[in-house]
Every structure is written in structure tokens, then in C-alpha cells.
Amino acid sequence: MSPMLSSMSISVGAHDLELLSNRALCELLERAESEELSLSQTRHRLHEQIDALEMRSANAPEEHAAELADLARRERVVSEERLELHRRIADLRLEKHGRLDSLRAPLRAVAGRATD
Numbered sequence: 001m002s003p004m005l006s007s008m009s010i011s012v013g014a015h016d017l018e019l020l021s022n023r024a025l026c027e028l029l030e031r032a033e034s035e036e037l038s039l040s041q042t043r044h045r046l047h048e049q050i051d052a053l054e055m056r057s058a059n060a061p062e063e064h065a066a067e068l069a070d071l072a073r074r075e076r077v078v079s080e081e082r083l084e085l086h087r088r089i090a091d092l093r094l095e096k097h098g099r100l101d102s103l104r105a106p107l108r109a110v111a112g113r114a115t116d
Contacts, residue, residue: 017095025099029092032085039082046075 017025050071057064 017091020095022099025092025096029089029096032089032092036082036085036089039078039085043075043078043082046071046078050075 020028050068053064053068053071057068061068
């Protein structure tokens with residue numbers, strides 16, 4: 001697990017999201033989305049490296065088998081981190097949208113009274 005993801009998971013559990021301030025929630029979501037972008041870029045680079053190595057080793061695959069296995073292992077780790085981060089981002093977004101929805105009802109009520 002990446003350092004950023006593990007620190008986020010340790011410091012704030014899913015049930016503790018409601019205890020965060022709006023600002024802290026938005027900052028946590030922003031950091032998670034930034035980390036997801038970084039992991040996506042890393043994963044893309046690994047895919048490119050794997051593809052290039054497979055092309056180079058087409059005639060002698062055993063020559064690069066260990067390196068291919070290492071790249072594939074690294075790609076799996078990054079993919080697992082990214083999947084976990086997607087779950088975390090979904091939780092953060094749900095909390096954020098839930099807060100926004102809870103504000104909309106009172107605002108509609110106030111707006112309705114203003115037109116009366």
C-alpha cells in the first residue's frame with residue numbers, strides 16, 4: 001500500500017468520516033484523487049515497460065522472464081493499491097455528497113418561504 005493511502009486509512013476510518021470538518025474531508029478527497037492519478041500514471045508506465053519488454057523478448061522469452069515477472073508483480077501491486085484507493089475515494093465522495101444533500105433541503109425550505 002502506498003504511504004499516502006496507508007496514512008489516510010489509518011487516520012480516518014469509514015465510520016469516522018462524519019467526524020471530519022468539511023474542509024478536512026475535501027482535503028482528504030483531493031489528496032486521494034491526486035494519489036490515484038499518480039498510481040494510474042505509474043501503472044500506465046509499467047504496462048508500457050511490459051509491452052516493450054515482451055516485444056524485445058519475442059524470440060527468446062526465457063531471457064527476460066525474471067524481469068517480466070517482476071514488472072507484472074509490480075503492476076499487480078499498483079493495481080491493488082489503485083483499486084483500494086478507488087473504494088476510498090467513493091467513500092469520501094459519498095460523505096461529501098451526503099453533506100451537500102443535507103444542506104439542500106433546508107436551503108429549499110428557506111427559498112420557499114422567501115417567495116411566500
